Amino acid sequence: MIEPYERALDEVPGAHPYAPGSRYSGVEIGVHRAPDGTEVRYAKRRLLPALGDLAEESVPHVVSGGERADQLGQRYFGDPGQWWQIADANPLLDPRELTDEPGERIAVPLPGGFPGGMGGPGVRNG
CATH class of the missing domain: 3.10.350.10 (LysM domain)
Known part of the structure; x- marks a missing residue:
């Protein structure tokens, strides 16, 4: 079951489910469609860049x-x-x-x- 606040985010262009200070705030949100047509939003993989010094x-x-x-x-x-x-x-x-x-x-x-x-x-x- 999708919570009402999650559904509300779907209707706001550019809305992101994670707060700005979250480690996932910049992660792209994907949508998985189940065989029954249900859409499930998820955070795509968060990769850490390699750093030099x-x-x-x-x-x-x-x-x-x-x-x-x-x-x-x-x-x-x-x-x-x-x-x-x-x-x-x-x-x-x-x-x-x-x-x-x-x-x-x-x-x-x-x-x-x-x-x-x-x-x-x-x-x-x-």
């Missing part, structure tokens, strides 16, 4: 015991929901991996992000 576009952070990804998002971006920018810079899908090893160095992107988007190799070298 990460050191110039990030700052290192040494993980402390008990830190969480959302705390890093708040500290560096003023929004706990922006942890994904740090995960992309390292690159990780599970935010727990960012802080599971106290003493490990992780990359934190500079405000405004990396040129060409988030992603690329990390500096996870313990």
Whole structure:
């Protein structure tokens, strides 16, 4: 069943189902048609660009015991929901991996992000 607010988005040209600060805000939305004719909207794959020298576009952070990804998002971006920018810079899908090893160095992107988007190799070298 499609929620009423989702149906409303279908009628607004250019409407995107993800908030501007979401990691999926720039992802293209596809439509799958089921055999019965039902249309299902979905986010197409989000690819991370490869980056050259990460050191110039990030700052290192040494993980402390008990830190969480959302705390890093708040500290560096003023929004706990922006942890994904740090995960992309390292690159990780599970935010727990960012802080599971106290003493490990992780990359934190500079405000405004990396040129060409988030992603690329990390500096996870313990």
